[in-house]
Amino acid sequence: MRSNRLVSLSLLGAIVLGRVVFAGAKEKSANVGASYFQSLMRQQLTAWEKLDPAQAAKFYDQDAGDVFFDLAPMKYDGWKDYDAGVKKTLAPFSSVKFILGDDVKVHRHGALTWATATWTADAVTKAGEKQRLAGRWTLVWEKRGRRWLVVHEHFSMPIPQTAP
Structure with missing residues (x-):
């Protein structure tokens, strides 16, 4: 009888502890805020500075x-297509440094x-030409397991304005 009570109390303790641990993890995940996604954006830009989609x-x-959607062509269907296509876009460059604008807006649902x-970027072509670029960026992340992954991206530059 005493051993049954001890087993029951141990089981109850494990259940309560498990709920506390999982509730804390769920609460931590729910509290991921704008600064987390802004940090992800900076990390992504740093990875793209390597000029290698694998990064x-x-x-x-x-x-x-x-x-x-990237600078060119019209669109990429899936990561495999994006990986192959963006290599062509990046091929003329020897370096690029991205600067994330101070206008980041994050919306969570x-x-x-x-x-x-x-964003702005300072780029250098393999021919040594320096370019200053500026554009816009929209990302959609989806929570997949424990990770937030980009499921849609639009990275583009506006058409240059001509004087009237």
Whole structure:
């Protein structure tokens, strides 16, 4: 009888402890805020500065149904397509340094988060030409397991304005 009571109390203690631990983890996940996603954006830009999509791949969902818009071409269907295509876009460059704008806006809704920002970049071509670029960036992350992965991205530059 005493051993049954001890087993029951131990089991009850384990259940209570488990609920506390999992509730804390759930609360921590729920409290992921704008600064977390802004940090992810900076990490992504740093990865892209390597001019190798493999360095940025860990931030992106690998599903073939995801759609990514970059500077060119019109769109990429899935990470595999993006990986192959963006290599061509990056090929003329020897270096690039991205600066995330101070206008980052983050919106969270359950397992989805989207953010918008502007960016500038200092780039150098393999021919030695220096370029100053500026553009806009929209990201959509989805919570996949314990990670937030980009499931959609729009990275573009506006068409230069001509004088009237």
